[in-house]
Amino acid sequence: MPSRYDWVIWTVFWSGLALTALFVGGPVLDALWLSLHQASSFIAEPRFVGLANYGRVVVDPEFWRAMGNGLFYALTSIGLQVVLGIAFALVLNQTFPAQRLVRGLATLPYLLPTVVVALTFQWLSDGSVGLVTVLMRDLGFGTIPWFEQPWTARMSVVLASVWLWTPFVTICVLAGLQTIPPALYEAARVDGAGPVALFWHVTLPQLKPVLTVVVLLRGIWMFNKFDIIWLLTKGGPLGATEHLPIMAYKRAFSLFDVGGGAAVATLSFLMLSIVVTIYLRLFPLEEKR
Amino acid sequence: MASVTLQGVSKSFGSMAVVDAVDLSIDEGEFMVLVGPSGCGKSTTLRMIAGLEESTGGTIRIGGRDVTRLEPRERNIAMVFQNYALYPHKSVRENLAFGLKMRGTGKAEIEQRVTRAAQMLKIENLLARKPRQLSGGQMQRVALGRALVREPDVFLFDEPLSNLDAKMRVHMRDEIARLHRAVGTAMIYVTHDQVEAMTLGDRICVMRDGVVQQVGRPLEVYDRPANRFVAGFIGSPEMNFVEGAIEQRDGRLVFAAGEFTIPLAPAMAGTGKVTLGIRPEHLERDPSGFAARVVHIERMGDESVLTLDAGVALRVLIDRDDDVAEGDTLRFAAPPHRLHLFDKEGKTLRI
Numbered sequence: 001m002p003s004r005y006d007w008v009i010w011t012v013f014w015s016g017l018a019l020t021a022l023f024v025g026g027p028v029l030d031a032l033w034l035s036l037h038q039a040s041s042f043i044a045e046p047r048f049v050g051l052a053n054y055g056r057v058v059v060d061p062e063f064w065r066a067m068g069n070g071l072f073y074a075l076t077s078i079g080l081q082v083v084l085g086i087a088f089a090l091v092l093n094q095t096f097p098a099q100r101l102v103r104g105l106a107t108l109p110y111l112l113p114t115v116v117v118a119l120t121f122q123w124l125s126d127g128s129v130g131l132v133t134v135l136m137r138d139l140g141f142g143t144i145p146w147f148e149q150p151w152t153a154r155m156s157v158v159l160a161s162v163w164l165w166t167p168f169v170t171i172c173v174l175a176g177l178q179t180i181p182p183a184l185y186e187a188a189r190v191d192g193a194g195p196v197a198l199f200w201h202v203t204l205p206q207l208k209p210v211l212t213v214v215v216l217l218r219g220i221w222m223f224n225k226f227d228i229i230w231l232l233t234k235g236g237p238l239g240a241t242e243h244l245p246i247m248a249y250k251r252a253f254s255l256f257d258v259g260g261g262a263a264v265a266t267l268s269f270l271m272l273s274i275v276v277t278i279y280l281r282l283f284p285l286e287e288k289r
Numbered sequence: 290m291a292s293v294t295l296q297g298v299s300k301s302f303g304s305m306a307v308v309d310a311v312d313l314s315i316d317e318g319e320f321m322v323l324v325g326p327s328g329c330g331k332s333t334t335l336r337m338i339a340g341l342e343e344s345t346g347g348t349i350r351i352g353g354r355d356v357t358r359l360e361p362r363e364r365n366i367a368m369v370f371q372n373y374a375l376y377p378h379k380s381v382r383e384n385l386a387f388g389l390k391m392r393g394t395g396k397a398e399i400e401q402r403v404t405r406a407a408q409m410l411k412i413e414n415l416l417a418r419k420p421r422q423l424s425g426g427q428m429q430r431v432a433l434g435r436a437l438v439r440e441p442d443v444f445l446f447d448e449p450l451s452n453l454d455a456k457m458r459v460h461m462r463d464e465i466a467r468l469h470r471a472v473g474t475a476m477i478y479v480t481h482d483q484v485e486a487m488t489l490g491d492r493i494c495v496m497r498d499g500v501v502q503q504v505g506r507p508l509e510v511y512d513r514p515a516n517r518f519v520a521g522f523i524g525s526p527e528m529n530f531v532e533g534a535i536e537q538r539d540g541r542l543v544f545a546a547g548e549f550t551i552p553l554a555p556a557m558a559g560t561g562k563v564t565l566g567i568r569p570e571h572l573e574r575d576p577s578g579f580a581a582r583v584v585h586i587e588r589m590g591d592e593s594v595l596t597l598d599a600g601v602a603l604r605v606l607i608d609r610d611d612d613v614a615e616g617d618t619l620r621f622a623a624p625p626h627r628l629h630l631f632d633k634e635g636k637t638l639r640i
Contacts, residue, residue, distance in 0.1 A: 189340075
């Protein structure tokens with residue numbers, strides 16, 4: 001039905017589409033184009049090489065190691081965020097004094113800039129004067145080389161990420177908890193359910209739609225996460241925390257292998273798309289009628 | 290099967306008493322209806338019996354066992370909720386089986402009990418469905434079934450029919466009555482609908498502001514309401530109330546309110562200001578009665594409700610009469626034994 005607001009809708013729609021094409025579609029296509037060319041720097045004239053960059057990257061053990069690191073980082077940090085996020089939300093959903101204040105404080109990490117968090121973690125875990133380092137040493141645990149050993153570095157990155165982004169899960173789950181009809185809990189209590197059964201048979205199934213979205217969003221973000229890892233370890237030590245985004249960045253901007261970097265980024269994007277598609281098949285966002 | 294006894298059961302928030310010292314006993318196999326306007330404490334009373342709400346005073350016994358401080362699951366009760374409260378992600382079969390599963394009943398017995406309950410409620414063909422694929426009436430049946438399979442000591446119903454349309458409500462009312470006859474277990478049923486109370490209850494308990502007003506068989510409550518509140522709450526259309534006094538006129542005992550007088554039975558002696566109660570269905574056309582002008586007519590088919598001006602406003606329920614028109618003056622009388630008198634506090638003056 002034509003109306004006098006039609007022009008508003010058209011203007012907003014087309015300008016939105018144009019901006020998206022320019023600032024999202026453009027770089028994506030440019031990266032795709034670059035991945036099919038050989039260029040040893042951003043200045044040199046790119047030379048078309050077909051799929052040679054992909055061939056080169058796929059046989060590179062560094063690529064598969066980065067892939068493994070990325071999966072480890074994404075899966076552990078999402079897993080911990082979701083478990084802790086649900087736990088915190090369950091606690092915050094209880095009634096207790098100063099509830100609003102505590103709820104506000106609990107979301108604080110999420111509001112901090114990543115740089116601040118990274119610097120704080122580095123300072124806490126500094127090898128000689130770090131608060132945690134000193135505390136652990138004085139308690140007799142010895143000096144833990146947080147960012148110097150591969151596995152401690154991996155765990156440190158995961159911990160910082162979990163600390164930073166768990167509040168997102170907490171907020172979403174808390175909102176989800178408040179939509180659960182109290183009568184369901186009452187019916188289950190009358191039916192004989194204890195606290196564990198209540199969580200398992202009422203809370204968790206009722207949270208499923210929220211958790212589906214949360215895991216999807218966090219999954220995409222954690223797989224593509226660049227800033228926190230770069231700030232904490234730059235992918236080190238010895239590539240232990242180097243995942244695909246960092247590898248792509250290093251290829252393109254440190255080694256000036258622009259084509260190779262673009263190929264890594266494209267492969268990363270492709271794999272994420274496949275995983276997301278499978279995920280949405282398994283857990284459709286809209287309930288089937 | 291068990292009886293339920295409430296002794297001085299109370300619930301208060303600070304100084305506000307929502308339920309105030311309720312004494313009530315429900316016999317084995319009895320159908321007790323708690324009825325009253327919203328906020329009268331009937332639901333809170335039921336929820337205290339269920340253990341979903343903690344009582345702040347008094348004792349609740351089920352089958353002689355003191356359950357006042359027990360968890361709902363330790364009371365062996367089953368409850369049907371207003372919004373059905375079916376587990377949305379579970380199939381009808383799983384909904385029915387859940388309570389038994391929680392209690393560690395064996396697989397074979399669960400299967401057998403679920404099948405039996407499904408047959409009783411005619412929901413066998415729905416067992417594989419999810420609640421969202423059911424109509425309101427079907428969901429209510431499943432909710433009944435979930436209570437039924439448990440074979441509890443007592444069934445609790447919290448306004449179970451208020452979300453259904455009028456026709457389905459009448460149907461499910463019969464269904465619940467039939468169920469009660471079949472299982473013979475005590476049932477406590479909360480409703481604000483006095484028709485449900487009258488038709489379902491072996492006895493009804495009328496509540497107001499957290500206080501029990503009267504407990505009795507439905508017709509007993511209808512015939513002999515304990516006070517003005519009960520008299521007004523039970524019966525439809527509502528009882529007429531007229532403020533006035535008992536007087537002697539021409540050697541006869543009458544109730545008088547200005548011009549309006551109506552003869553009383555000689556035994557209804559009393560003095561001073563009283564309130565007269567007459568049910569609309571107890572006023573009859575009578576050439577020797579008082580005169581009243583018809584102000585308004587509501588024709589409901591078989592019957593009509595007339596609003597009368599007889600010096601005081603009265604409503605009358607009469608059989609269909611197409612000749613009566615607004616503005617007519619007619620004569621009415623009521624049999625003296627159908628009249629009710631209430632004192633200043635609203636208490637019934639017993640004859």
